[in-house]
Amino acid sequence: MTTATLPPLSPRQERILRAIAAFWAKYRCSPSYRELVDACKLSSTSVATYNVRALIGCGLLDSMGFDVSRSLRLTETGLAWLGLETCERCGGRGMVERDGAGAQR
Numbered sequence: 001m002t003t004a005t006l007p008p009l010s011p012r013q014e015r016i017l018r019a020i021a022a023f024w025a026k027y028r029c030s031p032s033y034r035e036l037v038d039a040c041k042l043s044s045t046s047v048a049t050y051n052v053r054a055l056i057g058c059g060l061l062d063s064m065g066f067d068v069s070r071s072l073r074l075t076e077t078g079l080a081w082l083g084l085e086t087c088e089r090c091g092g093r094g095m096v097e098r099d100g101a102g103a104q105r
Helices: 011-027 033-040 045-057 076-082
Strands: 061-063 072-074 084-087 094-097
Touching: 011 033, 011 045, 011 072, 011 076, 033 045, 045 061, 072 076, 076 084
Parallel strands: none
Antiparallel strands: 061 072, 084 094
16 A cells, blocks of 8 residues: 555544554553553543544554454554554564665664
8 A cells, every 4th residue: 555545544543543553562462442542542442442443444453353352453554654564573573663765774
């Protein structure tokens, strides 16, 4: 997916996507919905769930199901939207920033 075809996000959805990426980078798992509420200063877990589902619908996040805890993962499209890519040196479990030429920094 090229940058031109990446979906537009609301400021709240962008905050949620960035919070998930930051949590993954630090803890190597996704945040709980309560942690998303706290990190993004949302009013409730319902707001978090609504926006996470929208991000899944856009193809930026993937989930093993809403009944599985900490199952959110950024897709390749989600990583591209944030200017990140998976780190091949760590078996694809980490994320690194991409420079303008697509090289890992």
